[in-house]
Amino acid sequence: MSQSFSYWSICLLCILCVGGRLFAGAWTPEQGRTYLKLSTNDFESYANYNLDGDRFDPFGTFDDRFSRFQDNNYNLYFETGLSSKLALLGSFTYKDIEQHTVAPGLDVRAANQGFADVDLGVRYRLSDGPNVFSVGLLLKLPYLYDNDDNFFQLGNGQEDLELRLLYGRSLGHGFYTGLEAGYRWRTDEPSDEYRYLAELGWSKGRFYTRGKLSGIFAVDDFEPAGFGSPLLNPQYDLTTSELTVGLSFSKAWHGEYSFSETLAGKNTADGSNHLLAVVYTF
Numbered sequence: 001m002s003q004s005f006s007y008w009s010i011c012l013l014c015i016l017c018v019g020g021r022l023f024a025g026a027w028t029p030e031q032g033r034t035y036l037k038l039s040t041n042d043f044e045s046y047a048n049y050n051l052d053g054d055r056f057d058p059f060g061t062f063d064d065r066f067s068r069f070q071d072n073n074y075n076l077y078f079e080t081g082l083s084s085k086l087a088l089l090g091s092f093t094y095k096d097i098e099q100h101t102v103a104p105g106l107d108v109r110a111a112n113q114g115f116a117d118v119d120l121g122v123r124y125r126l127s128d129g130p131n132v133f134s135v136g137l138l139l140k141l142p143y144l145y146d147n148d149d150n151f152f153q154l155g156n157g158q159e160d161l162e163l164r165l166l167y168g169r170s171l172g173h174g175f176y177t178g179l180e181a182g183y184r185w186r187t188d189e190p191s192d193e194y195r196y197l198a199e200l201g202w203s204k205g206r207f208y209t210r211g212k213l214s215g216i217f218a219v220d221d222f223e224p225a226g227f228g229s230p231l232l233n234p235q236y237d238l239t240t241s242e243l244t245v246g247l248s249f250s251k252a253w254h255g256e257y258s259f260s261e262t263l264a265g266k267n268t269a270d271g272s273n274h275l276l277a278v279v280y281t282f
Contacts, residue, residue, distance in 0.1 A: 025178055025199070026134045026168030028125045029081035036078050036280045039256075043071040045271030048230055051222045053237070053266045059103070067101040069230055069269055073116070082122075089138075091119040095154055097229060110228075112152040115144035121162075129170070136164040136182075156232045158188040162195070174203045191220035191235040206249075212242040212260075222267050230269035237266040246279075254279035 029035060046068050047057035059065040073096065079089040098111040121138035140160035147157030164182035171177060178199040186192055194217045201210030218235035242260035249255065258275040 025123075025180060025197075026125070026132045026166035028085055028087040028123060028134065029079060031081045031083050034078065034080040034282055036076070037256075037277050039075045039077070039275050039277035041071070041073050041075060042274045043073075043271055045069045045230070045269040047270045049265035049268055049270055051224065051267055053264060055270055065103050067099070067103075069271075070096075070098045070100075071229075071231065072096045085125040087123045087125075089119075089121050089123060093117070097152060097154070099152065099229075110152045112154055114154055117142050117155045118144060123166070132168040134166040134168075136162075136166060138162040138164065152228055153232060156188075156190055156234075158186065158190070160187070160190075161185045164195070176201050189234045191218040193218055206247055208246045208248070210244050212244075213239075214242070215239045218266075224267075233267045236268040237264070238262065238268050239264040244275075252281055254281075 046066055047055050047060070050056050059067060073093050075091060075093045077089070077091045079087055082088050093116045094114070095116045096111075096113040098109060101108045118141045119138055120141065121136055123134050123136040126133040126135060138161070140162070142155050142157045142159065145154045147153060147155065162182050162184040164180055166178065166180045168176060168178040178197070178201075180195075180197040180199075182195040184193040184195060195215065197212060197214040199210060199212045201208065203209075216236070216238045218237055220235050222235045240260050240262055242258055244256055244258040246254055246256040256275070256277040256279060258277070259272065260275070261272040262270045
């Protein structure tokens with residue numbers, strides 16, 4: 001488990017709150033209904049995972065020495081029903097990232113801020129239930145930043161395409177479960193990826209909660225990490241857990257807090273993420 005607070009929240013296919021009910025990612029909104037989620041994320045990491053999956057913190061035994069990576073960002077996620085079974089979705093993120101290293105005779109900062117990659121996609125519901133199956137297609141687009149404008153990049157500068165299969169089922173008494181499996185094709189240098197997510201949620205009255213376990217696994221062999229953001233290594237593995245609690249203020253307005261933690265990884269940062277969100281449905 002991480003000893004620091006920060007990192008990585010994979011929120012592209014989140015819950016959908018419609019008419020006061022809590023749904024998992026396989027469901028789609030009714031035609032004409034829209035879901036908006038504005039969130040602020042605070043990720044901070046003091047250690048990385050090496051190629052063998054071992055956690056490495058060279059300054060862990062020193063109180064006055066550290067190498068800290070921070071990713072503070074704002075994210076807007078939307079989802080709207082184009083028909084009774086087809087949904088359009090997307091995500092826009094503004095990042096403020098910084099790497100700060102303090103050691104004897106050394107105090108170095110590298111930082112950058114601006115819009116990061118844009119995610120746009122569709123999801124089509126194949127069945128109505130009780131077992132709900134859907135298929136999703138997602139594009140990652142690097143068009144809102146200049147990939148050469150800063151040593152500390154906001155994205156890896158290439159397009160990705162992801163195909164995802166989703167399953168959801170209501171379990172009764174306010175419980176539901178969801179499973180997702182995907183494959184992401186990545187252009188240029190980064191490795192293609194296998195992705196999965198397992199989710200269990202519960203709601204009662206105005207209160208709801210959910211837990212998630214998600215994973216990303218590189219298809220290609222690993223290469224040593226380079227300089228820059230530890231989130232942009234060409235190949236990496238990442239397993240995270242997430243716990244969310246939410247409160248419905250009305251049929252339209254909801255508030256959420258999520259905490260996600262890195263459980264294991266290779267060639268990436270170790271950390272955890274705090275998320276605060278406001279959700280509006282109409």
